[in-house]
Amino acid sequence: IDSMKQSRKLVLTYCKFGQEPYTISVTPYAIKVFKQRWYMVAKNEKRSTPSIYALDRIVSIEETDERFELPENFDTECFFKDYYGVLCNTGDKAERIVIRAYPPFTYYLRTLPLHHSQKELASTPEYADFELFLHPTFDFLQELFSQINEIEVLEPASLRKEIKELTTEIMNLYDNNE
Secondary structure (H helix, E strand, C coil): HHHHHHHHHEEECCCCCCCCEEEEEEEEEEEHHHHHHHHHHEEEECCCCCCCHHHHHHEEEEEEEEEECCCCCHHHHHHHCCCCCCCCCCCCCCEEEEEECCCHHHHHHHHHHCCCCCEEECCCCCEEEEEEECCCHHHHHHHHHHHCCCCCEEECCCHHHHHHHHHHHHHHHHHHHH
16 A cells, blocks of 8 residues: 555566466555455556456565556456456456346345446336346355355356356256265
8 A cells, every 4th residue: 555655666576376376566556345355446567457366365465666656547346347246357248147036135236236237127026127237257256155055146148158067067066966
């Protein structure tokens, strides 16, 4: 945070899960908390768009004397606008997603939407349909799976198919280990 305030670049050694650590120079743009983890949005000189770095995976960090200017057009809120969590720049396009929720999860979605774009489309005593417009990233799929027995993906067909395939993999995992 001090480096962002002072507009100073950082050199960090970063270690993704299951990989070897690497050292890189970054320009820190913003900090975001998601699911009890802190993340840094930073521009890596080797990439054209900002990257996300989990702070708990930073092995070492050093502030440099090199200064930077935050691009005028960078807005953290806009950067994450079409995403559920912190995974972004996946190459996928944001798309219309419709999920059907069954009670009691319908009440949860009404009081704590999954995404700012969420709208309730229809409601019956048995279910409610919700529309969201976002990138269907891995962290969004994880959220759907956390309530898999109380929701159903209706659209798009590709996401519905992906959920079905993952569910089949889960069933096979449990069937093979009995």
